[in-house]
Amino acid sequence: MASEAPKAEALNVVGQPVKLRDLKKHVGGQTSYCDDLRFPRMLHLKMHRSVQPHAKLLAVDTAAAARSEGVVRVLTHADLPGGELWSGLATVGGAGDEPVLASDKVRWKGEAIAAVVARTPEQAEAAAAKVKVRYEPLPAVFDVEEALAAGAPNLIAHWPGNHYIFGDDHAAAQIRLGDVEKALAEADRVVENVYQTSPIEQAPLETIGCVAVPDGDGRYTVHTGSQSLSSTLKSVAAYLGLPANRLRFVSGSVGGGFGGKADLAVEVTATLAAIKTGRPVKYRYTREEEMFASSTRAAWRVYIKDGVMNDGRIVARKVTTYHDSGAYLRMSNYGAMKHSTHWPGPYTVANVWVDVYCVFTNRTPSGAMRGFGIMPASFAIEVQMDRVAKAIGMDPWRLRLLNAYRNGDMRGHHRAVKDAAMIETIQATAKLSEQNLTGDLQSLSSWRQKAG
Amino acid sequence: MAKLRGTGMAAVNYPTGMHLGGDPTMALVHATSSGSFVVTLSSVELGQGLKTVLAQIAAETLGVPLEAVVVDTGDTDTGPHCSGTGASRTTHRAGNAVIAAAKEARQEMLDVAAEMLEVSADDLVTDGKGNIHVKGVVEKSLPAAEVAAAGQFVYGKSISGRGIFLPPASKQDPETGESAPYSTQAHACTVVEVEVDTETGAVRVLSLKSVYEIGRQVNPELVKGQIVGGAWMGIGHALYETTAPYYPAIDHAPYDFLNYVIPGAAEMPEVQCEILEYPSETGPYGAKGVGEMVANAPIPAIVNAINNALDVCIGEIPVTPEVVLRALEEKARADGA
Numbered sequence: 001m002a003s004e005a006p007k008a009e010a011l012n013v014v015g016q017p018v019k020l021r022d023l024k025k026h027v028g029g030q031t032s033y034c035d036d037l038r039f040p041r042m043l044h045l046k047m048h049r050s051v052q053p054h055a056k057l058l059a060v061d062t063a064a065a066a067r068s069e070g071v072v073r074v075l076t077h078a079d080l081p082g083g084e085l086w087s088g089l090a091t092v093g094g095a096g097d098e099p100v101l102a103s104d105k106v107r108w109k110g111e112a113i114a115a116v117v118a119r120t121p122e123q124a125e126a127a128a129a130k131v132k133v134r135y136e137p138l139p140a141v142f143d144v145e146e147a148l149a150a151g152a153p154n155l156i157a158h159w160p161g162n163h164y165i166f167g168d169d170h171a172a173a174q175i176r177l178g179d180v181e182k183a184l185a186e187a188d189r190v191v192e193n194v195y196q197t198s199p200i201e202q203a204p205l206e207t208i209g210c211v212a213v214p215d216g217d218g219r220y221t222v223h224t225g226s227q228s229l230s231s232t233l234k235s236v237a238a239y240l241g242l243p244a245n246r247l248r249f250v251s252g253s254v255g256g257g258f259g260g261k262a263d264l265a266v267e268v269t270a271t272l273a274a275i276k277t278g279r280p281v282k283y284r285y286t287r288e289e290e291m292f293a294s295s296t297r298a299a300w301r302v303y304i305k306d307g308v309m310n311d312g313r314i315v316a317r318k319v320t321t322y323h324d325s326g327a328y329l330r331m332s333n334y335g336a337m338k339h340s341t342h343w344p345g346p347y348t349v350a351n352v353w354v355d356v357y358c359v360f361t362n363r364t365p366s367g368a369m370r371g372f373g374i375m376p377a378s379f380a381i382e383v384q385m386d387r388v389a390k391a392i393g394m395d396p397w398r399l400r401l402l403n404a405y406r407n408g409d410m411r412g413h414h415r416a417v418k419d420a421a422m423i424e425t426i427q428a429t430a431k432l433s434e435q436n437l438t439g440d441l442q443s444l445s446s447w448r449q450k451a452g
Numbered sequence: 453m454a455k456l457r458g459t460g461m462a463a464v465n466y467p468t469g470m471h472l473g474g475d476p477t478m479a480l481v482h483a484t485s486s487g488s489f490v491v492t493l494s495s496v497e498l499g500q501g502l503k504t505v506l507a508q509i510a511a512e513t514l515g516v517p518l519e520a521v522v523v524d525t526g527d528t529d530t531g532p533h534c535s536g537t538g539a540s541r542t543t544h545r546a547g548n549a550v551i552a553a554a555k556e557a558r559q560e561m562l563d564v565a566a567e568m569l570e571v572s573a574d575d576l577v578t579d580g581k582g583n584i585h586v587k588g589v590v591e592k593s594l595p596a597a598e599v600a601a602a603g604q605f606v607y608g609k610s611i612s613g614r615g616i617f618l619p620p621a622s623k624q625d626p627e628t629g630e631s632a633p634y635s636t637q638a639h640a641c642t643v644v645e646v647e648v649d650t651e652t653g654a655v656r657v658l659s660l661k662s663v664y665e666i667g668r669q670v671n672p673e674l675v676k677g678q679i680v681g682g683a684w685m686g687i688g689h690a691l692y693e694t695t696a697p698y699y700p701a702i703d704h705a706p707y708d709f710l711n712y713v714i715p716g717a718a719e720m721p722e723v724q725c726e727i728l729e730y731p732s733e734t735g736p737y738g739a740k741g742v743g744e745m746v747a748n749a750p751i752p753a754i755v756n757a758i759n760n761a762l763d764v765c766i767g768e769i770p771v772t773p774e775v776v777l778r779a780l781e782e783k784a785r786a787d788g789a
Binding site: 005006007008009011012013014015016017018019020021022026053109142143144166167168170173174175176177193194195196197198199200201203226227228229230231233247248249250251252253254255256257258259261262287288291292296299324334337338340341342345346354361362363364368370371372373374375378379380381382383385386387396397400404405412413414415417418419420421422424425426428429432433435 | 460461462463464465466467471472494496497498499501503504507508509511512518523526527528529533534535536537538539580624626627628629630631632633636637639640641642643661662663664665667668669670671672673674682685689693694695696699700701702705706707708709712714724726728729730731732733734737738740743744745746747748749751752753755756759760765767768769770
């Protein structure tokens, strides 16, 4: 453990504010994106989507769509080989629970049912509207705590309690450090609150899209805006029953992702369509699809119970979080685990207890977004810190600096803090915002255990 | 009815890399016969400046000018594996892989130069301007491009290198959560000032000041771009954005940017930021990831500022005018009671 702050060595190029390599092309409107790609005989794919949040599919009639002008092919669940279920984390052992195209049931309003491939995007759109679906509506559940309650409608048979099952059959991702109940009982004050974040659209300027192109030699090149070429490639290969080396994934400049392009979205269906038609197929989300059909940032509900001493020390932090996964898992278990180990934030608390549930609801499946799992924790922690400060009548700067973690302190996930400079960052912010800190707070350091 | 001002702050930490590690990225570096050094990988450029940052890291390690480095990325046939652009991992993972590959290529280049100059490779240095010379003897110098060409055509040597960075994979204990989930933590603290119109419930962010500790900056302008962009995203999350205005209900879902409201230029305050540099043990030249954390401090700081202005306890986002007005009504009821 270093006892002093590390110093930066002198460098030549690293540390220089050199210009973004693509800057001129970007600002000059000359950057080419996935949607700019054109290939001879290229077809366009549009999706028919569920209008029900939870329903049995009684019949999917594609006859009128198939007869529609310009249509080359209509794809349903029956066209998918293997019947593999989609998992956002398939390549690292995530559980598959989501069909690429709905089969027996739909679980959210917007779920993909039938793909129409036509010569122009307009023809594909018009034909997709002609797909006729007969539904038998089922009771739907939208609230995370209602979904967990006894008697709630079950979404996925694989998840009987409407929640993901973590290792060793745990219903929640857990953190257990010290004895939180004892510390809460002994605390001068207990400060308890609930925090709620909203589902958010990643809103990249370039919507999700790809073009799957047959190479003519049994291989397929997929040009995509995916943030993760290799894992998406392997997922597509698995769902289509292809050896992974039959696929090549290529990305050019991507017009922003913010996590919204980390999920598998368009690549499986577009590649399947390219295989079935032998022609290049483009599948690009409209802005409307981007808004209602692509993975959102999840909504998170966080209950915090803090045990605090009158001198400002936080001695216990007990947290229960409900992560709204929406209708399917995708990467939710990853986000929930990342959320769990983030507690108790950049503070040293000796007794920490955390339960994070991934809950299934009949809402748009959520996925990754910038700050996955961490953003909602930081939001809840930092609003809570102000409430704790108010409860004990302490200045919020003082409360944070007194509790800020230092190198060598124990974190919630049972590892020591290292490489950290939280205290110096708060001190520098006080200076920048002309906030006067008293001498004892100014003398704190991330590299020393005691003030002064 | 009045316009009330308040200030709020928030301090955050943010982990670098995919949760629990085990996420490798690889890079290859080779010298062409045309005087370039090509970095080949399959990471994705999202506009954040991946190619620029990795060119800087390669140029630094190779000891050649930035202009001599070409970054060829985003192709799974030609580029070696990358575990994806996300989790604030690319500068850290790909950066370390590029350093490893560039070190190997640099050694090869110095070995060839040593043969040409009839000196020991240990006595050679690069000047960062495209030349290799004997330490302390600037006259005994060769252009790097000439050395690369000689390597290929005279000495039969490929000036190239391979690099991989694989952070060890950790497991999270299902009972206690014990794990080694990240490579390092970056830090930030933000102070904002807001003005709240108690008649309309509208909130305006007047100023936003932040300090970031991100190990070491590879490119200060790109870091600033992330911070200013993240402040903008944070204002959106804190005040406007939702795909479910009456969550958890699914009604009234937006379908375009007319009814999914994101902040425009008029909603942006001046963003001030400062960077503290404490090089991280694991990062390439000490860098930590800054890509994702940049909205995280602004969001709670804005909510804290609103609570400070109104003396209320709002704990949800976005804090729309409706949320503000309901909080004021509740406070009026509580004060009256």
